[in-house]
Amino acid sequence: MLFVSRWGEILDVALAVKNEGHHVKLFIEDKSSREIGYGFVPKAFDWKKHIKWADYIVFDYTGYGTACEDVRSTGKLVFGGSPYTDRLELDRNFGQAELRRHKIKTLASKDFDSFSDAIGFIEANPNAYVLKPSGNTQELKQLLFVGNDDRGQDVIRMLYAYEKSWGDRFGTFQLQHKVKGVEVSIGAYFNGKQFLQPVNITFEHKKLFPGELGVSTGEMGTSMFWTNDSPLFRRTLKPFESTLAEQGFHGHIDLNCIVNGNGLYPLEFTSRFGYPQVFIQRAGLLDPIGTLLMGVADGTKTQIQVRKGFQVGAYIVVPPFPYDDKKTFELFSKDAVIVFKKDQKEGVHPMHVKKVNEQWLITGNTGIAVLVTGTGITMRDAQRNMYNRIQNVIVNNGYYRTDIGDRWLEDSDKLWSWGLL
Incomplete structure (x- = not known):
């Protein structure tokens, strides 16, 4: 392979x-x-x-x-x-258009390549907005900005700041109406003809600090479960089954959504593995991951064998994460050793590391050291399992979220009441 x-x-x-x-x-x-x-x-x-x-x-x-x-x-x-699934993710406007073509309700959004045009639009249409970079710039997750002001003044201030710091290098971006609710992702494997069952429901923790404070990082950790019966899946990814078959897709696709008592609003596609989603998924798999990948690629697999209950995972990161600063990385983190108190590495997934003389050393340039996962019949069980494993890992200058999975306690009540679980 x-x-x-x-x-x-x-x-x-x-x-x-x-x-x-x-x-x-x-x-x-x-x-x-x-x-x-x-x-x-x-x-x-x-x-x-x-x-x-x-x-x-x-x-x-x-x-x-x-x-x-x-x-x-x-x-x-x-x-x-x-090419089709690439465009679903990279071209936000196309992704939203495809959702509407498949009879899925979307939030109002508009693409821009001019800061002044975007500022003028907000002034003419005051509302709360989410500012989302498009194309290659969307990889810089810290640039995403979720506004809180109902008139959009905080987004306007951010646009002025980006104009001064980025200028024409920022590229295209999207303003999307903001709604309040539960953020949830629906992920599934597709074998060229149909989605595999069960599907994966995930809850991402994107901010750097506990309590959803600080800069957006892309992700600091995730909680999830597998299910064969999901209203969320039926209303989001399932309508794309025939289109993905026509396009010859063999892989994993994920759709991030906001849901509330008024409806379900898809935000964006991830037409590939999610990170760290795939590693936490692996903690819940009973099938060998190689068997799953091959069965998706050759179209022979239709079912996945998974554990009951929940899976959680948290990144342990080092400076300068989530920023790109080569000097800081080389000063604080390059070739730092990942130490295990006990010789037990179950649930510890190597990320941007290399192995020298059987020692795990941090490399690359982003500062993501390891992902640690846990599983359990309840979310609390899975959290305890994960954080017990984290205590066995020593990463100098390392930091991680201490509340991965806490969202589930309130989010699950809301989703049940809205008929989405």
Whole structure:
């Protein structure tokens, strides 16, 4: 199995597949991330030279859709996206249009490539808005801004700040009407013809600090469960089944939503593995992950064997996360050792690390050290399991959220009352 990775995020999955007895090679596109995985799995320096060697090829990120399609056309079995699913995620306007085409209600939104035009729009249409970068800039999660002012004045101030600091480099962005409710994601694997059952329901914790304070990071941790019967799935991803089949998609897709007593509002697609979603999913799988990936790629798998109950996961990160600051990373975090009090690594997933003399060392440039997962019949059980495992891990200058999973206690009551669980 050949893994083609944008940033090296897929290391943990590649390592699991290797430990299941398969031959594995990992290619990382980003040059500054290429140390990730050394000592864990064999590396490839030009993935195209290993196409003939591979029985299965796994692409781990959005933007590889055309490459996936080209490789599939040669008869190779591919787990990954398509040009259509790339566009669902990267072109927010197209994604929203496709939701409406599939009879799914969306929030009002508008795309801009001019800060002054966006400011003028808010002044003419005062409301609470969410500012979302589009295209490649959307990878910088700290740029996403969720406004709280009902007249949009806080978003206007942010637009002025981005105009001064980013200028034309910011690219296109979207203003979306803000609604209050429960944020929830629906994820599922698609085998080229149909969605696999069960599907995955996740609750992301995106802010840096407990209590949803601080900068947006993309994600600091997630809680989740698997279900065969989901009103959320039936009203979001299920209507896309025939379209994804027409597009030849073999992979994982996720739709992030806000739901409240008035309805369900899809926000954005993730047409690939979610990170850290896939690692926490793995904690709930009874099937080997290699078997799942192959069954999705060749279209033979329709069911997933999973644990009952809940799964949670939290990142342990180091400076300068979530920012990109090479000097700070090299000063505080580069080659720092991850120490285990006891020789027990169950539930500890290597992220941006390498292995030297059996020691785990932090590498790359983002400061994501490990993800620690836990499972349990109740959410509290899963939380205890995870935080007990975290206490076994020593990461100098490391920090993590201490409230991953707490949202479930209130969110579940709301979702039950709205008929969505």
